[in-house]
Amino acid sequence: MSSRATGRDSAGPQKDPTDAPAAQAAAADREERVAFGEREVDARDKPGLVRDVFRSVAGRYDLMNDLMSLGVHRLWKDAMVDRLRPRAGEAVLDVAGGTGDIAFRILDRTEGGAGVTVLDLTEDMLRVGRDRAVDSGRFGTLDWVCGDAESLPLRDGSYDAYTIAFGLRNVTHIDRALAEARRVLKPGGRFLCLEFSRVVLPVLDRAYAVWSDAMLPTLGGLVARDRDSYVYLVESIRRFPPQDELVERIRAAGLEQVRYANLSGGIAALHSAWRI
Numbered sequence: 001m002s003s004r005a006t007g008r009d010s011a012g013p014q015k016d017p018t019d020a021p022a023a024q025a026a027a028a029d030r031e032e033r034v035a036f037g038e039r040e041v042d043a044r045d046k047p048g049l050v051r052d053v054f055r056s057v058a059g060r061y062d063l064m065n066d067l068m069s070l071g072v073h074r075l076w077k078d079a080m081v082d083r084l085r086p087r088a089g090e091a092v093l094d095v096a097g098g099t100g101d102i103a104f105r106i107l108d109r110t111e112g113g114a115g116v117t118v119l120d121l122t123e124d125m126l127r128v129g130r131d132r133a134v135d136s137g138r139f140g141t142l143d144w145v146c147g148d149a150e151s152l153p154l155r156d157g158s159y160d161a162y163t164i165a166f167g168l169r170n171v172t173h174i175d176r177a178l179a180e181a182r183r184v185l186k187p188g189g190r191f192l193c194l195e196f197s198r199v200v201l202p203v204l205d206r207a208y209a210v211w212s213d214a215m216l217p218t219l220g221g222l223v224a225r226d227r228d229s230y231v232y233l234v235e236s237i238r239r240f241p242p243q244d245e246l247v248e249r250i251r252a253a254g255l256e257q258v259r260y261a262n263l264s265g266g267i268a269a270l271h272s273a274w275r276i
């Protein structure tokens, strides 16, 4: 699909893989064990394992989202795009954009006037998104890019806004993804992250724990025929940093004026920041 977004680097990744920081990061990865669901894996293996999860669920992903959240994920995504307030002519990057839910909302708000790059690690998720775009007659302003949030194949300072919805908990190194968000944003660009978080209401806390521990893997087994992937998703939610810690990590990446709002009592949280 064609693009009106400005940040795509047709020459491929901006960073030279032979430069010293990249070589150091690769060396560090060789030593590193990271969480993948309930087990620990070599950091270098995690992106492939995450891709397998989303490849497996891609065809049923949208249906599962509605079932798992009882449709509430739609309200959270609306809240994210309300907060973003996209304007016609802007270039927006939606990282871990999957099947296009955030991108479509942005286009609908701007009457197709924004250029949205949807970037995702999993080609199968993007394929479902592209099919949805065609089926709903959204042409021309979407660019679908297969890539990694930790190493964006995009130019410095090229986007007015960066969004990531339910994606950050899946990346291997959250801080690298946040640094990349800052890098590709223009000065004055905004950052928005929607993610599962920590429930702050005691009764809801217990009900949600039962729902996520018992019901989500069961639903995943019945509907997506992949219980294990939903065990991974539940565990990735549990391990993701709580609201205040994420604020600190966004700040440490060099983004400013970091705030968050809890959604549905903290089941999800919307973090926002600016690149000044």
Ligand SMILES: C[S@@+](CC[C@H](N)C(=O)[O-])C[C@H]1O[C@@H](n2cnc3c(N)ncnc32)[C@H](O)[C@@H]1O
Pocket: 047, 050, 051, 054, 095, 096, 097, 098, 099, 100, 101, 102, 119, 120, 121, 122, 125, 147, 148, 149, 150, 164, 165, 166, 167, 170, 171, 172
């Ligand atoms: C739970 S889905 C969210 C999709 C969409 N943003 C939404 O809210 O419906 C998570 C997405 O993150 C993608 N993902 C996981 N790790 C990634 C990475 N390192 N870089 C880019 N995308 C990634 C997966 O392929 C998957 O499509």
